[in-house]
Amino acid sequence: MEFNLNEDQRAFQDAARRFAEKELFPFASEWDAKKIFPREAITKAGELGFCGVYTGEENGGLGLSRLDAAIIFEELAAACPSTTAYITIHNMVSWMIDQFAKDPVRQQLCPELASGRLLGSYCLTEPGSGSDAAGLKTTAIKKGNKYIINGTKAFISGAGESDILIVMARTGDEPGAKGISAFIVPAQTKGINFGEKEKKLGWNTQPTRFVFLDCVEIDEDFLLGELGEGFKIALKGLDGGRINIGTCSVGAAQGAINQAQRYMHERQQFGKSLSHFQSLQFKIADMGTELVAARQMVHLAAFKLDSHDPNATTYCAMAKRLATDMSFNICNEALQILGGYGCTQDFPVERLMRDARVHQVVEGTNEIMKLVISRKMLEEGATLQIR
């Protein structure tokens, strides 16, 4: 078993860290405070390949593994979890099109997405169906060689800024997951309108909006995969998405710990630096221990997905649950170490904490992660080996 990064992974990690330090960290607080979507920085990330990390090389991506992607995204997230989380959603969209689009559509869109010249959004959630995503009501009705899509999507990351939407819609009479198909929908198509930006706790560098689809006509070639397979495709995207959110959480926690370590040496109280107080020493010891555990869990899940392990979905859910909960606790503890200054926007910790809090909800809440895990563990003749 090898725990060290290989030479290529170290090179990607260095490149991502340098990019994050130069292009993300110096601006992240302002983007957060002013709710600016940093499209230019995202396009620059695309120039380094970070918008198509696991999109195939033949389609313009880097063709890397999920584990490699986790190493890259963690570095970006330590600087700005919100922008990085959007980049990961975009990567999920690029990958879904790479894997499931018809050839001409894939050839047309993938290089544009992987380079960051076009941006994507993932549209599953609806006002009435969040955790119960298979209860979605948006419809796509076939008319000649077109589909006509009607419905409303809620909480869509990047909406209003992105160019390509992946929309899950009902194409069959069957209720639940079986009647759902997935479509590529160009965001400028007639009949699409966007809601106001949600006013949110975190993830403020990316817009979250309703998407209204009113008789939106798209060519039948924009169907992803086969008719009725859309929910499976959506969930396949989310396996990797959950590793990504876990990764963004590990990055946020690392950013918060870096700050807390520095502060404990700099800040003097009672005539000595905070690093001399045992309660804070124990706090930072727990934070470091939990960070390493979360990172290893995320890397294990990424490895399981890369190696097509039959239990990969369960490991992805475990990694998302563990990393997001631990990350929020670590950021919260870092804020405590900074005392009053931790509550101010002069330090990045409160921003990291707000972004980390969002991660416990998105891409399936942590309660839903526990449902996914327990279902597998309790199924007849359970095959999951917990080791």
Ligand SMILES: Cc1cc2nc3c(=O)[nH]c(=O)nc-3n(C[C@H](O)[C@H](O)[C@H](O)COP(=O)(O)OP(=O)(O)OC[C@H]3O[C@@H](n4cnc5c(N)ncnc54)[C@H](O)[C@@H]3O)c2cc1C
């Ligand atoms: C900032 C942000 C960005 C987002 N971006 C996207 C996006 O890009 N694309 C997209 O499709 N969606 C997106 N979402 C939606 C997100 O995935 C949903 O908010 C999430 O899945 C939860 O759905 P809900 O908000 O409807 O909560 P609900 O499903 O109504 O859940 C409410 C509470 O009940 C709990 N609960 C529900 N069912 C059960 C159960 N069976 N057992 C135990 N507890 C349960 C939940 O865990 C939660 O605590 C985003 C959300 C946010 C906040």
